[in-house]
Amino acid sequence: MSIEFNKVSYIYSEKTPFEFAALHEVDLKLSEKKMTAIIGATGSGKSTLVQHLNALLLPSGGKLKVLDFEIVAKQKATNLKALRSHVGLVFQFPEYQLFEETIMKDLCFGPKNFGVSEEEAQLKAKKALKLVGLDDSYLEKSPLDLSGGQKRRVAIAGILAMDPDVLVLDEPTAGLDPQGAVQMMSLFRELNQKHGKTVLVVTHDMEHVLNYCDEVVVMKKGEVYSHTSVKEFFQDTTYLDELHILPPAVVRVRQMLNARGFHVPADCFDIKTLCAHIAKEVKHHG
Ligand SMILES: Nc1ncnc2c1ncn2[C@@H]1O[C@H](COP(=O)(O)OP(=O)(O)OP(=O)(O)O)[C@@H](O)[C@H]1O
Numbered sequence: 001m002s003i004e005f006n007k008v009s010y011i012y013s014e015k016t017p018f019e020f021a022a023l024h025e026v027d028l029k030l031s032e033k034k035m036t037a038i039i040g041a042t043g044s045g046k047s048t049l050v051q052h053l054n055a056l057l058l059p060s061g062g063k064l065k066v067l068d069f070e071i072v073a074k075q076k077a078t079n080l081k082a083l084r085s086h087v088g089l090v091f092q093f094p095e096y097q098l099f100e101e102t103i104m105k106d107l108c109f110g111p112k113n114f115g116v117s118e119e120e121a122q123l124k125a126k127k128a129l130k131l132v133g134l135d136d137s138y139l140e141k142s143p144l145d146l147s148g149g150q151k152r153r154v155a156i157a158g159i160l161a162m163d164p165d166v167l168v169l170d171e172p173t174a175g176l177d178p179q180g181a182v183q184m185m186s187l188f189r190e191l192n193q194k195h196g197k198t199v200l201v202v203t204h205d206m207e208h209v210l211n212y213c214d215e216v217v218v219m220k221k222g223e224v225y226s227h228t229s230v231k232e233f234f235q236d237t238t239y240l241d242e243l244h245i246l247p248p249a250v251v252r253v254r255q256m257l258n259a260r261g262f263h264v265p266a267d268c269f270d271i272k273t274l275c276a277h278i279a280k281e282v283k284h285h286g
């Protein structure tokens with residue numbers, strides 16, 4: 001098991017009048033080389049949870065294991081630089097992540113920090129920028145001159161340039177146009193399936209959960225409410241209503257059809273199969 005939270009609690013501004021418990025004794029085991037969605041209402045603790053993975057936040061209670069690294073509450077964390085070379089985190093607000101004068105410098109920062117030569121860092125930077133769909137003309141621009149969606153792409157490229165084993169993406173498609181969002185999710189899936197990366201993606205988009213992820217973790221009020229396979233998650237829709245989650249379109253259509261007398265099985269998750277079921281039942285009655 002590559003990532004394991006063991007009774008992890010997190011309190012913001014501990015021992016001040018502003019203290020706030022954002023995670024409550026979270027137990028969670030995430031499988032290596034899977035693509036896992038982290039979902040849940042706003043304020044449920046998703047960003048707090050994922051920021052533990054590269055020790056940006058350290059637990060107030062409990063411990064976690066990430067690859068070969070162990071982080072225990074109230075103990076000095078060691079090897080953080082090595083951990084961060086293996087676990088890349090793209091923040092929810094990418095503007096916090098970009099700080100160099102030019103995009104080239106920004107993209108080279110990570111690789112150079114982990115001991116790569118300037119020349120090699122530049123090659124990695126260019127390759128990563130291309131992967132996120134931006135051409136070389138951006139390299140000499142200032143990150144400040146980018147749109148929100150472009151900043152997000154550059155922040156993602158900065159993490160890809162480091163080639164981490166675990167990619168943690170906090171709402172990576174927020175602010176992207178629909179086509180850009182699909183390109184980005186496809187890229188993460190490819191990195192997961194072809195290059196064996198473990199991918200964790202925080203998202204509010206159920207289409208992305210259904211179409212790209214293997215597993216789904218639901219956070220609720222600082223706790224893990226459930227952890228299931230994506231297929232299992234979208235079969236029982238009563239459960240989704242209770243969580244105020246609007247299911248993906250194909251699941252909603254299936255629900256509507258079945259409410260009107262069709263018998264589409266609960267494991268039908270793509271439009272082609274759904275259409276085949278409709279055609280079969282219509283013909284049968286026709
Ligand atoms: N720096 C902070 N100081 C104090 N409380 C915080 C801080 N950051 C987050 N919180 C609180 O912790 C809880 C969890 O926040 P978190 O950002 O992890 O939620 P989230 O699930 O990522 O939400 P969203 O979907 O809006 O991004 C919230 O109630 C939030 O108000």
Ligand SMILES: [Mg+2]
Pocket residue numbers: 046047048092170
């Ligand atoms: Mg968040």
